[in-house]
Amino acid sequence: xxxxxxxxxxxxxxxxxxxxxxVIIKRNIIAMFMCIELMLNAVNLTFVAxxxxxxxxxxxxxxxxxxxxxxxxxxxxxxxxxxxFRNRETLDVDEASILKL
Amino acid sequence: MDTAIDIALKFxxxxxxxxxVLLIVAYTVLAERRVLGFIQGRLGPNRVGYGGILxxxxxxxxxxxxxxxxxxxxxxxxxxxxxxxxxxAALMTMIVYPFGPExxxxxxxITIPLVITHFDVGLLYVLGITSIGxxxxxxxxxxxxxxxxxxxxLRSSAQMISYELALGLxxxxxxxxxxxxxxxxxxxxxSGWYGLRWNILFNPLGFVxxxxxxxxxxxxxxxxxPEAETELVAGFHTEYSAMKFALFFLAxxxxxxxxxxxxxxxxxxxxxxxFAEAIFGRGTFLFGLVSAIGFLAKVIFFLFxxxxxxxxxxxxxxxxxxxxxxxxxxxxALLSIFITATAMYVAAQYFGVLI
Amino acid sequence: xxxxxxxxxxxLGIGCALAVVAQRNPLYSAISLIGVFISLACLYVMLAxxxxxxxxxxxxxxxxxxxxxxxxxxxxxEQEERGRTRLKFLVPTAVALAAILIAEVAxxxxxxxxxxxxxxxxxxxxxxxxxxxxxxxTRYLLPxxxxxxxxxxxxxxxxxxxxxxxxxxxxxxxxxxxxxxxxSPDDLTLVETNSTDEAAxxxxxxxxxxxx
Numbered sequence: 001x002x003x004x005x006x007x008x009x010x011x012x013x014x015x016x017x018x019x020x021x022x023v024i025i026k027r028n029i030i031a032m033f034m035c036i037e038l039m040l041n042a043v044n045l046t047f048v049a050x051x052x053x054x055x056x057x058x059x060x061x062x063x064x065x066x067x068x069x070x071x072x073x074x075x076x077x078x079x080x081x082x083x084x085f086r087n088r089e090t091l092d093v094d095e096a097s098i099l100k101l
Numbered sequence: 102m103d104t105a106i107d108i109a110l111k112f113x114x115x116x117x118x119x120x121x122v123l124l125i126v127a128y129t130v131l132a133e134r135r136v137l138g139f140i141q142g143r144l145g146p147n148r149v150g151y152g153g154i155l156x157x158x159x160x161x162x163x164x165x166x167x168x169x170x171x172x173x174x175x176x177x178x179x180x181x182x183x184x185x186x187x188x189x190a191a192l193m194t195m196i197v198y199p200f201g202p203e204x205x206x207x208x209x210x211i212t213i214p215l216v217i218t219h220f221d222v223g224l225l226y227v228l229g230i231t232s233i234g235x236x237x238x239x240x241x242x243x244x245x246x247x248x249x250x251x252x253x254x255l256r257s258s259a260q261m262i263s264y265e266l267a268l269g270l271x272x273x274x275x276x277x278x279x280x281x282x283x284x285x286x287x288x289x290x291x292s293g294w295y296g297l298r299w300n301i302l303f304n305p306l307g308f309v310x311x312x313x314x315x316x317x318x319x320x321x322x323x324x325x326x327p328e329a330e331t332e333l334v335a336g337f338h339t340e341y342s343a344m345k346f347a348l349f350f351l352a353x354x355x356x357x358x359x360x361x362x363x364x365x366x367x368x369x370x371x372x373x374x375x376f377a378e379a380i381f382g383r384g385t386f387l388f389g390l391v392s393a394i395g396f397l398a399k400v401i402f403f404l405f406x407x408x409x410x411x412x413x414x415x416x417x418x419x420x421x422x423x424x425x426x427x428x429x430x431x432x433x434a435l436l437s438i439f440i441t442a443t444a445m446y447v448a449a450q451y452f453g454v455l456i
Numbered sequence: 457x458x459x460x461x462x463x464x465x466x467x468l469g470i471g472c473a474l475a476v477v478a479q480r481n482p483l484y485s486a487i488s489l490i491g492v493f494i495s496l497a498c499l500y501v502m503l504a505x506x507x508x509x510x511x512x513x514x515x516x517x518x519x520x521x522x523x524x525x526x527x528x529x530x531x532x533x534e535q536e537e538r539g540r541t542r543l544k545f546l547v548p549t550a551v552a553l554a555a556i557l558i559a560e561v562a563x564x565x566x567x568x569x570x571x572x573x574x575x576x577x578x579x580x581x582x583x584x585x586x587x588x589x590x591x592x593x594t595r596y597l598l599p600x601x602x603x604x605x606x607x608x609x610x611x612x613x614x615x616x617x618x619x620x621x622x623x624x625x626x627x628x629x630x631x632x633x634x635x636x637x638x639x640s641p642d643d644l645t646l647v648e649t650n651s652t653d654e655a656a657x658x659x660x661x662x663x664x665x666x667x668x
Contacts, residue, residue: 003462006565007504011466013561015473015492016503017554022477024550030482030528034489038473041496044512052503055580058586060508063598064588067515068603072610074520078527079617085531173520177484221584227512236490239522243483243529255529262522282585 008049015042029081029091033074040070105110107355118195125397126354127157133408140412167343172246175340179244184341184348187237194230197223198362199285199329200396201372205388207288212384215372215393216285223284224276227363228269231289231318235261237352238337253336256419257320263426264324267310270434274441275300275367278456296378299370303456304434306437308368310430315360317426319353322411326419340391361403365396370397461502469495478536486525493517505583 015038022035044063051059083090088096131153135145147153170179201215220226235258242254253382278300279287291298301308317324328336338349374395381388417425447453479485490661493516500509581587592600649655 001459003459003502006568007462007466008499010561010565011469013501014470014558017557017561018470018477019472020557021554025477025547028482028533030524030533031476031485034476034482034485034524037516038476038489038492041493041516045496045499048500048503048505048508052505052580052582055582057591058596060505060583060588061591061599063505063508064511064592064601067511069606071515071520072606074523075610075614076617077616078523082527082531085469085615085648091531091533093538157600176483179487182487220506222506222510225507225514228515229510229518232514232522235518235522236525239525240487251529255526258522264518265518410619 005049005053009046012042012049013037015039015045023090027092027094029084029093029096032093033077037070037074053064109274110213111217118190118200118217122192122195122355122358123351126351126358127161129354129358129404130160130350132158133411136405136408140409142439147388160443161347164344164347166302169343170347171339172340174246176244176246177437180241181345182201183237183241183244183414184345184352185237186240187234188348188355189326190230190234190237191352191359192427194227194359196272197284198366199288201389201393204393205384205386207386215389218284218386219283222271222282224282224367227284227359228265229270231268232262232265233234234352234356235265237349241341241349242337245337247353248341250337250339253327253339257337260324260327260419260422260426261318262428263423264314267426267434268314268318268431270311270431271307271314271437272367273438275303277438277441277445278303284366286372288366288373291370292373292378296370296373296375299373301368304441306368306440308364310434310437311364311368314426314434315364316368316410317422318361319356321357321407323414323416324422326416326422329416357404358400359406361400361407364403365399369399458502462499465495465498465502482528482533482535483525486521486528490517490521492522500583503583504580507583507585507588587618 018037019039019042022038024034026032026035044066045067047059047063049059051057051063084096085091090096131146134156135147135153135449138145146151146156149155149159171177196217197220199214199216203212204216205212238261239254239258242250242252242257245251256440275287276282281290287300291300291400320328328338338346341349372392372395374391377388377391377395381391446456448456469492472488475488476485476492479488493512493533497509497512497517500506500512647655647658649658
C-alpha cells in the first residue's frame with residue numbers, strides 16, 4: 001500500500017499541533033522560537049505533498065520561498081532575543097511580560 | 102524499486118568503499134608523520150614493521166587500550182553524541198563520489214558502475230552533510246564543561262560556517278560549466294579532448310578559492326587555530342580520550358580525504374586519465390582499473406599538498422582568519438561565478454562556441 | 457515498502473517533535489528539532505523533491521539551527537524550572553485544545569475518503585533542479601527578487617540589533633541633571649565629580665569641542 005495524500009496531511013497536522021502546543025507551554029523564548037520553526041516545517045510538508053500528488057512544481061517553489069523567509073526571520077529573531085537578554089538578564093517570557101525594563 | 106541483487110550490490114559497494122577509505126586514511130596519518138619528518142629534517146616513525154608500515158595498527162591498538170576518561174560535570178548524552186555525529190557526517194559523503202567508470206568484470210559479461218549511487222543533487226547532498234559536520238565540533242566544545250573547549254568549539258564552528266559559504270559559491274562555476282549537480286555526470290562532462298578537458302582549465306579562480314576554503318573547512322594549517330596545541334590546549338577535543346578522540350581524529354582525516362576527492366572530481370577530471378580511452382577503449386576492465394588508479398593518484402596528490410602546507414606555513418590569528426574568509430574569499434568566489442557566467446554567455450552568443 | 461519507510465520517518469519526526477516540546481533543556485530541544493528536520497528531508501525525498509530535501513538540510517539543519525545552538529551556548533541558557541507558571545492550568549488546557557484540533561483534522565480527512573489521488577512515484581521528474589530553476593527564473597521571478605531584498609533587510613537588521621553599545625552617536629554628551637533608569641540597585645554608584653568634563657571622562661563619552 002502506497003502512502004496516500006491524507007497520510008502526509010495528517011502528519012503535517014500533527015506536527016503543526018505539536019508546534020502550537022509548544023508555543024503555548026514553553027517559557028523560554030528560544031524554545032518558543034524553535035516551536036514556531038516546527039510549525040513552518042509542517043506547512044512546508046503540506047506544500048511538498050500537494051506538489052507531488054498533483055504533479056505541479058509550484059508547491060516546491062513556495063517551499064523555497066518559505067525557507068528563505070524562515071532564515072531571515074531566524075536571523076532577526078535571534079538578534080532580538082540577544083538584545084532582550086542583554087537588557088533583562090533573563091530569557092523567561094513570564095518575567096519579561098511588562099514593557100517597563 | 103531495486104531488486105534484491107541491486108540492494109546487495111550497493112551494500113557490497115558501501116563495505117568496500119568503507120574499508121578502502123579507512124585504510125587510506127590510516128596510512129595518510131602515517132604518511133603525514135613521515136613527510137613532515139622529511140620536511141623538518143628527521144625521520145618519521147619507522148620502527149613498527151618495515152619503514153613504519155604497521156604503525157597505524159599500533160596506533161589503533163593504543164587507542165583501544167587507553168583508559169577512557171569522562172569528565173565529571175559534562176552533559177553525558179551530548180558528550181557521547183559529538184564524536185558520533187562528527188564521524189557519521191564525515192563518512193556519509195562517500196556514496197556519491199565516482200571512483201571510476203563502468204568496469205567489466207573479466208571473464209564475465211557483468212558491468213558494475215564504480216559509483217555507489219547516482220544522486221540528482223549529489224553536490225548539494227555533499228554540502229548539506231558538510232553543514233551537519235559542524236555540529237560534532239560545537240557539541241563537543243559545549244559538553245566538555247571546560248572553557249578552553251568551549252572557546253575552541255565556538256571558534257572552530259564560526260570558522261567552518263564562514264568558509265562554507267565561499268566553498269559553496271566556488272562550486273557554482275563548475276555547476277555552470279557542467280549543467281548538472283550529479284557528480285558522475287560532471288566527471289563524464291570532463292572526458293573530452295582525450296581526457297584532458299578538466300574544469301581547472303576553465304575555472305582556475307574557482308579552483309583556488311575552493312582549495313583555500315576546503316583547507317579552512319577541515320581545520321588544517323594554516324587555519325587550525327581552534328585546535329592548535331600551543332593555543333587552546335587542544336581546542337574542542339581537550340577532554341576526549343582514547344576511542345572518542347580517535348573518532349575525532351579519524352573524522353578530521355576523513356574530511357580531508359573527502360574534500361580532496363571533491364576537488365579531484367570537480368576540477369581535475371575525476372577518473373579521466375589522459376589518452377586512456379584511446380588506448381584501452383571504454384567499458385573494458387583495464388580502462389576501469391587505470392581510471393580508478395588515476396583517481397586515487399590525484400587524490401593522493403591533494404593529500405600531499407595538505408601535508409606540505411602543514412609543514413611549511415604558520416597559522417592565522419582568528420580575526421585575520423575571519424577577515425580573510427569574509428572580505429577576501431567571498432568576493433573572489435562571487436567574481437569567479439561572474440567571470441564564468443559572462444565567458445559562457447559571450448562565447449555562446451558572439452563566437453558560437455558552447456563551453 | 458514505501459509505506460514502511462513513511463511510517464519510519466513519520467514516527468521519527470513525531471517522536472523528535474514531542475521531544476522538542478517536552479524537554480526542559482533548550483539544547484536538547486534544539487538537537488531534537490534537528491532530528492525533525494532530517495526526517496522531514498527524508499520524507500521530501502520520498503515525495504520526489506530531492507532539491508528541496510537538500511536545501512532543507514543545508515538551510516534549516518545546517519545554518520538556522522547552528523545559529524540557534526550558538527545563541528544557546530553563548531547566552532548559557534539554563535533549564536526551565538518546574539511549576540512556576542502563572543497560569544496553573546496551562547499545560548492541561550493546551551493538551552486538551554491540541555486534542556480537539558487533531559480530532560477536527562481527523563474528521564476532515566476521514567470524511568473525504570472518496571477523493572483518491574494517485575500517489576506519485578518517487579522517481580518522477582517533478583522536483584529535479586532543472587524544473588525548479590526554470591520556473592523560478594521565469595514565472596516566479598518577482599518573488600525571487602523580493603526574497604533577495606528580504607534577506608538584505610534581515611542582514612541589516614541583525615547587524616543593527618547585535619551592535620554592543622555602539623549606538624551612541626558621535627556627539628553624545630553628558631547632560632547635568634539628566635535622569636536615568638537603573639535596572640537594579642547594584643547599577644547605582646555614587647561618584648562625586650568636579651565638572652561635566654570629568655563626568656564625561658569617567659563615563660567614557662568623548663568630549664568634542666563644539667567650536668572645532
